[in-house]
Amino acid sequence: MEVGQMQRRLAEFTKSMFMEGFLDGQFLQLQQLQDESNPDFVVEVVSLFFQDSEKLLNDLTLALDQQNVDFKRVDAHVHQLKGSSSSIGAQRVKNACVVFRNFCEEQNLEGCMGCLQQVKQEFYLVKNKFDTLFTLEQQIVAAGGSIPAMEITSF
Amino acid sequence: MHLRAVLIKQMEATRQAESKSMSKSNAFAQASHDVRASLAGIIGLIDISYEEVSPGSELEKNLKQMESCAKDLLGFLNRILDTSKVEAGKMLLEEEEFDLAQLLQDVVDLYHPVAMRKGVDVVLDPTDGTVLRYSLVKGDRGKLKQILSNLLSNAVKFTDGGHISVRAWVKKPSLEDSILASPRSSGWERLMCLVCEKKDEDSGDEVANEFQRSPNSAEFVFEVDDTGKGIPKEKRKSVFENYIQVKETAQGQEGTGLGLGIVQSLVRLMGGDITIRDKDMGERGTCFRFNVFLAPCDAGATKLLEEDLEAGGYGAACRLGLTTRSPKSEGSHVVLLIQNEERRRTCRSYLEKLGIEVLVASQWQDLPMILKKVQMKVVNVAYHSSSGKSEMSWRIERLSKSASCKKAPGRVRGVPLRSLDGADQSLPVYRSPSPKDQAAFVLLIIDASAGPFQQIFMAVTEFRKLIPSARCKVVWLDKPTMRSIDLRAIKGKLDPDDIIMSKPFHGTRLLRVIRLLPEFGGSLQKRPSEQVKARPVQNAEAAKPLAEETGNTSREKPLSGKRVLVVDDSEIMRKLALRNLSNLGATVQLCENGKEAVQLIRDGIDELRERGVSDICRPYEYILMDCQMPAMDGFEATRKIRKEERRYGIHTPIIALTAHSSGAEVKKIFEAGMDFHVEKPANGVRLMKAISEIQSRGGGV
Numbered sequence: 001m002e003v004g005q006m007q008r009r010l011a012e013f014t015k016s017m018f019m020e021g022f023l024d025g026q027f028l029q030l031q032q033l034q035d036e037s038n039p040d041f042v043v044e045v046v047s048l049f050f051q052d053s054e055k056l057l058n059d060l061t062l063a064l065d066q067q068n069v070d071f072k073r074v075d076a077h078v079h080q081l082k083g084s085s086s087s088i089g090a091q092r093v094k095n096a097c098v099v100f101r102n103f104c105e106e107q108n109l110e111g112c113m114g115c116l117q118q119v120k121q122e123f124y125l126v127k128n129k130f131d132t133l134f135t136l137e138q139q140i141v142a143a144g145g146s147i148p149a150m151e152i153t154s155f
Numbered sequence: 156m157h158l159r160a161v162l163i164k165q166m167e168a169t170r171q172a173e174s175k176s177m178s179k180s181n182a183f184a185q186a187s188h189d190v191r192a193s194l195a196g197i198i199g200l201i202d203i204s205y206e207e208v209s210p211g212s213e214l215e216k217n218l219k220q221m222e223s224c225a226k227d228l229l230g231f232l233n234r235i236l237d238t239s240k241v242e243a244g245k246m247l248l249e250e251e252e253f254d255l256a257q258l259l260q261d262v263v264d265l266y267h268p269v270a271m272r273k274g275v276d277v278v279l280d281p282t283d284g285t286v287l288r289y290s291l292v293k294g295d296r297g298k299l300k301q302i303l304s305n306l307l308s309n310a311v312k313f314t315d316g317g318h319i320s321v322r323a324w325v326k327k328p329s330l331e332d333s334i335l336a337s338p339r340s341s342g343w344e345r346l347m348c349l350v351c352e353k354k355d356e357d358s359g360d361e362v363a364n365e366f367q368r369s370p371n372s373a374e375f376v377f378e379v380d381d382t383g384k385g386i387p388k389e390k391r392k393s394v395f396e397n398y399i400q401v402k403e404t405a406q407g408q409e410g411t412g413l414g415l416g417i418v419q420s421l422v423r424l425m426g427g428d429i430t431i432r433d434k435d436m437g438e439r440g441t442c443f444r445f446n447v448f449l450a451p452c453d454a455g456a457t458k459l460l461e462e463d464l465e466a467g468g469y470g471a472a473c474r475l476g477l478t479t480r481s482p483k484s485e486g487s488h489v490v491l492l493i494q495n496e497e498r499r500r501t502c503r504s505y506l507e508k509l510g511i512e513v514l515v516a517s518q519w520q521d522l523p524m525i526l527k528k529v530q531m532k533v534v535n536v537a538y539h540s541s542s543g544k545s546e547m548s549w550r551i552e553r554l555s556k557s558a559s560c561k562k563a564p565g566r567v568r569g570v571p572l573r574s575l576d577g578a579d580q581s582l583p584v585y586r587s588p589s590p591k592d593q594a595a596f597v598l599l600i601i602d603a604s605a606g607p608f609q610q611i612f613m614a615v616t617e618f619r620k621l622i623p624s625a626r627c628k629v630v631w632l633d634k635p636t637m638r639s640i641d642l643r644a645i646k647g648k649l650d651p652d653d654i655i656m657s658k659p660f661h662g663t664r665l666l667r668v669i670r671l672l673p674e675f676g677g678s679l680q681k682r683p684s685e686q687v688k689a690r691p692v693q694n695a696e697a698a699k700p701l702a703e704e705t706g707n708t709s710r711e712k713p714l715s716g717k718r719v720l721v722v723d724d725s726e727i728m729r730k731l732a733l734r735n736l737s738n739l740g741a742t743v744q745l746c747e748n749g750k751e752a753v754q755l756i757r758d759g760i761d762e763l764r765e766r767g768v769s770d771i772c773r774p775y776e777y778i779l780m781d782c783q784m785p786a787m788d789g790f791e792a793t794r795k796i797r798k799e800e801r802r803y804g805i806h807t808p809i810i811a812l813t814a815h816s817s818g819a820e821v822k823k824i825f826e827a828g829m830d831f832h833v834e835k836p837a838n839g840v841r842l843m844k845a846i847s848e849i850q851s852r853g854g855g856v
Contacts (some may be wrong), residue, residue: 003604029838033734041734048727079783083814084727087836144607 003145010136011148017133022126027089046130049088053123056081060116064109074112075104081119092122190232197225220265227304230297248424249295252452255323255375256290258300260662263321266307267659275311275381276318276495279661281505285325287666289373294449298421303377305418306443310381314440317382318497326374326446372448378432380442391431395419422447487596487672488529492516493632494605498660502600505665511672519606526599526618533595533622596626596673600660603633619650628677629653630668632660712740713843718774720744722752722792723781723812728835732779735839744775748784749792756796760803773800773807777846779837780829781812782820790827797828808849812837 001009017023034041056077063074082097096119103111137147201222208215263279270277281287303321310319386394395415422429422445429445489511493499496517503513516525599615619627633655654671656664671677719741721732729745736743746752759774778796782789793809800806811824811832824832831845 026836026838029836030731033731033738038734045727045730048730052725052727076783079814080725083835084725086814087725087727087731144609146608 003140003143006136006140006143007145007148010133010140013133013136017129021092022129023089024091025089026087030088043134046088046134049084049090050127050130052084053081053093057116057120057123060119064112064116069109069112071104071107071112075101078104078119090122090126093119093126096122187232191229194225194229194232198222198229201225223261224265227300231301249297250293251296252291252293253296254290255292255299255449256287256662258296259286259303259321259323262300262303262307263661264659265304266311266319270311270314270319273311273314274316275314276498277307277311277659278318278320278495278498278501279659280320280322280497280501281661281665282322282324284505284508286323286375289325289451291452292375292449293452294447295425298425299447299449302418302421302445302447303379305415306379309415310379310383310441314381314383317440318495319379319381319383320497320501322378322380324376325451326376371450372426373451374427374446375449376444376446378442378444380432380440382438382440384441385434385439386431386441394431395429418445425449486510486512487598487674488533489513489598489600489672490516490522490525490529492519492522492525492599492601492605492611493660494602502660502665506669509669509675511669511674519611522601522606522611523614523617526614529597530618530621533597533626596677597622597628598668598672599627599629600668601629601631602658602660603631603655624650628671630671631655632658634658712738714776714846715740716742717776718742718744720746720752720755720775720778722746722749722779722784722789724748724784725781728781728812731836731838735837735842736779738839739843741776749780749787749789749795752778752780752792753787753795753799756799756807760799771803771805773805775807777849778807778809779812779833779842780809782824783814789829790823793827793829808846810842810845810849 014023018027030042030045060074060077060081063070063077078097078100082094082101085091085093085097096115100112100115100119103115140147201218204218205215208218260279263277267277307319307321395418419429425447427446427448429443432442432444434440434442489506491499491502491506491513492515493502499515499517503515506513514525514529516522599618601611601615603611605611615629619629629650631653634657654668656668660668669675714736717740719736721729721736721743723729723732723745724747729747733743733745744755746755756774760771763771763774780789780793784792787795789811793811796807796809808831809829811829812835813820813824813832814835821832831849833841833845
């Protein structure tokens with residue numbers, strides 16, 4: 001596939017991520033922070049997010065598995081996850097966290113378990129999407145092309 | 156009796172025909188009303204959209220073209236309805252001054268993107284440059300644009316690969332040169348010849364049109380030449396008839412079949428005619444040629460004297476061209492690496508007509524070899540072999556960046572050096588150059604998508620090392636959207652004086668590049684090389700302020716010289732804060748929780764005391780404090796920090812980073828002693844807003 005085609009695919013794919021709600025405007029902010037002196041900024045931050053989140057999700061699973069669930073602790077974890085997902089623009093993950101926190105406040109175990117599933121699902125969905133995105137980018141760069149800048153329109 | 160029946164039948168037929176015509180007119184009127192309404196809507200919406208668009212952006216350019224198209228559509232609509240008027244001989248020609256070269260470029264650029272999507276390049280061929288010289292003309296711009304658009308639109312429709320060339324030139328009026336009209340109207344042709352010869356006579360003009368040929372008008376010839384399906388010879392006449400279409404169109408091709416008929420009418424209205432030219436053997440496609448008469452303006456002549464290209468001084472470049480190279484200075488060399496064959500050909504031909512030496516690489520793999528050739532020609536080192544032979548063996552020993560080379564006389568194609576009388580040296584001889592004695596200038600025009608960019612870039616970089624930097628310039632041709640130039644990949648090492656120019660490369664852009672050459676006014680001064688951190692490349696098309704792309708509201712660094720402490724347990728947040736604040740110019744210190752923050756403040760104060768600073772100032776100008784953290788949260792950290800500060804009478808503005816700004820939360824923030832809060836995620840804009848707010852309150856300087 002030639003570079004132009006790949007670039008178009010990338011643009012379409014990125015756009016779809018926005019359209020489907022996986023990403024919001026914050027991701028654009030992230031992209032804007034990337035430049036020649038920080039050429040891999042987005043990949044770095046997103047990778048960081050994946051690492052952090054996997055750990056958090058493990059911690060959450062453990063925390064909810066206890067005999068006596070410490071909802072404050074659970075809430076603290078979710079709060080963190082909400083923060084980091086919001087900071088990279090992972091909208092659906094963030095939204096799932098919001099719901100999760102409500103259940104934490106109510107100390108509703110069943111609700112929390114359900115939310116955990118939801119958050120995990122959203123997380124893995126967006127992770128897959130990002131994997132595809134970054135792979136596309138790598139292919140373009142490997143073929144000698146460049147990553148086209150996103151047109152900033154309203155979403 | 157029989158005759159009467161025939162008459163009645165005939166009258167009936169006439170009545171029917173008239174009635175049909177009436178209903179057609181009515182239908183037209185209604186349709187046109189509807190179309191006009193929709194178009195007005197579109198134009199209005201585009202107008203509104205301008206307000207939301209950043210000036211100079213691609214989006215604004217696209218909007219402008221959309222507006223232009225919509226207005227053209229309105230024009231076309233009117234024209235369609237006027238077709239009958241034309242045929243009845245009642246259409247009027249408008250007259251206005253316009254820039255013909257600019258019009259050609261606009262139309263070509265308009266169709267370029269859509270053609271490129273089909274893999275067809277649309278090239279504006281300057282031919283002999285006469286249109287550039289006489290580009291200011293008086294005539295009916297709208298109709299000419301419609302003719303060109305129509306022809307181009309057809310060409311794009313029926314071409315699936317290769318190129319479409321648009322050419323124009325000015326003809327010297329002579330009887331023999333008048334274009335043969337199609338056989339259909341030989342009477343017209345004869346009349347045209349008469350008019351040609353006797354310029355002032357138009358009284359015998361039988362043809363019902365309003366074309367008044369002024370004695371000042373010149374004949375402009377245009378060609379739209381494509382490599383498409385072609386039109387079979389037998390169909391060539393009929394395509395100009397209304398509603399006729401060549402049936403073997405590509406799938407899904409639509410059309411009213413009106414295009415060429417109108418084109419012909421309009422061309423004739425402007426005093427010319429249109430034909431389909433025969434192509435050479437083996438060449439496919441169609442070439443339409445038409446001529447019209449336009450009056451070149453005198454203003455054009457004055458414009459030619461202006462140096463400023465922007466003011467439409469299009470033809471200036473021609474005037475400035477050196478036709479003979481002065482023996483004292485070596486002429487410039489231009490290296491072309493352009494993918495499209497036709498574009499390559501037309502560029503080269505035009506440059507050579509201007510007396511510039513051109514070397515062409517037809518494919519990117521040839522580039523290193525071509526560059527080597529140029530290098531040999533440009534860098535002259537006198538090498539005198541011990542045997543005193545005048546035969547030259549080009550061994551370039553040491554190449555200094557300064558232009559301290561001895562120049563060999565004459566054009567360089569492996570021309571032998573000037574041997575030093577009697578001298579028997581084996582070392583190269585250098586002599587500092589006098590102004591008359593300068594090494595040649597090299598301009599590289601490189602299509603950035605002609606091959607893998609990194610390799611091309613490497614070849615160019617290697618070449619540049621061997622040429623004095625003031626004597627070499629590179630123009631990169633790139634698509635404005637989908638850039639091939641990956642600044643990331645080359646780590647921003649583009650030379651500050653390099654230019655990235657948007658495709659398509661022709662018209663004003665071509666001339667702008669020519670002007671870079673010393674013979675045409677190009678300056679040889681290099682900009683002082685700066686550390687290439689920020690975007691170093693001069694985008695010749697639209698200077699998009701860097702601000703737009705990084706999200707800063709201005710290019711200045713508002714936090715330059717300020718130290719900011721960031722306290723956040725999330726690595727992601729720290730990373731983001733670091734980038735945002737660095738972009739704003741701040742020096743950033745990161746830490747993970749409140750405990751560390753308090754310690755840093757204490758350490759900062761201690762350091763100042765140890766240095767013997769009498770008036771202890773705050774160690775950081777601003778602190779960004781996350782509220783929720785392990786070990787010690789933001790509130791407690793703030794309280795502790797305030798305690799420390801009170802001892803020295805200092806107060807550091809602390810900005811709370813909070814996930815929610817509920818009333819209770821905000822109260823907590825202020826009670827703890829923080830000054831401001833910003834909702835997470837904190838981006839550059841939000842941070843600056845907070846800081847400005849603090850500054851305006853007088854809380855920080």
